[in-house]
Amino acid sequence: MIKISAAALLSLSSVSSTWAAETTCRGMGKQVIDSDLRFSLTHSQIPGELAISTHKMRVAGTQYKLESTSQAKGFLALLYSGQLTQKSEGLVDAQLGLTPLYYAEQRGKKPVAESMLNAETQQVLFKRNGESAPYEKGLQDRISMIYQIAARLRCNADLKTGETLPMRVMSTGRVGNEVFVLKKTEDLTLDLGKGERRVSTLQFETKPEDAGDEVVRIWYAKDLNWQPAKIEIQDADGKALTQTLIGTGT
Template identity: 30%
Template sequence: MPPPADAQRPAPDAPGTVSAAPSDAGPPLLQMPGRYRVRLPAPVQLTYDLVRQPAGGVPAPAGPMRLTWRTNGDRYVLDLDGVLGRLHSEGASGDAGIAPRLAREDGDAGPLLTEFDADGHRVLFRATGAESPDNVGIQDRASVLMQLVGIGLAEPDQVRDTLDVVVAGARDLRIARFKVLGQEDVATGIGTLAAWHLTELAAPGMARLDIWLAPERNWLPVRLRVEDAGGSATQTLSALDAAPALP
């Protein structure tokens, strides 16, 4: 069923008003001003099998990876180890869906921190000392995955054409635009699942992220793939378990 007229999505740059859409069951629907409805996913842990394939080379297993999402409906903690690296995100929920407060990327040179100052309406990049104005619905590199899940949970008809999300990395922010390619069957460790395939419209020379979201598994990401000139890394769901809620 389409959203009410006052919640229809205008063009990406159009302004919107903050509102909260009520729900009779489950977590509340959260309305990104002028953009998407979002429902926070329930706590969950996903385990993946990772396969790396160098350009022109042979695919090789690279061990298990995990995504752990914990929430109490107001706050969340997200830990991700996989094709995007070792990422941590924590924050709250808001009118625009997931609202990160702190993001961390763990690398060989140490952790890179990004802070989201909601009161000051700015993003602080601790790796460079720079800052930038924030944006409605802004995400970090980990939380954007669960924001896409929440968009599908709240209103499946939103997952069409393209989805635009502002994403803050360790040094800057950008608009991540995901094109919806259609449904595909994905063979996983818990069976073959029908999933919507989203591909990031990355700039030339940049790595591209592909995501497969499975509606029959609460729109969770059952496959992730990062591809660049050096090859690809793909993680596919092998197990799905409940995670403890935050206190």
């Protein structure tokens, strides 16, 4: 876990207390839970399974650590050595849930790209390009946003089609907007290693800010304690990379 000073914790706690009045679902901290999920990764333009992705969440007191690792298989492994890793670390706010302080991506043997909070200056630092941005209340990152919505649904899943969950999200180079819209309820058939199982899901989809932006779709399974059952990223050309849940637990 990352280390932050007592002064920084006090600073974040004072900011968090103002957030609580604005959140639409209080007490989300209790809904952030340890998770071990395995996904099969496929691409709309390439036949077969390309990789296995694992997501692991660990909560220790008021801190959390979340890691996603995708290991390429077959032909893809010949093209892309190593693996894609995303890491998110930070605090679990009692009222608001996940509060990321550090986010990192590493693709194969390329250098790690990191973003982190300087709590004293209240700035997010992007080490890849040397730039910074003001830290904002409710800020998420590219992996924590998935599990923040899961915690939100465990806290209160009484949402109607068309309702939105807006977020400010940090990548490794900037802070941007992600507005998740509840599109529909849908039954999915999953194979979690014990035969096929049909689960009821809520499907969320992001609203692109610009014409070239990716669209993220996430299906959350009510029957699996609102864990993500399917994650799809579609580019502006319609090509989609999809993670489908194939296992839970260690």
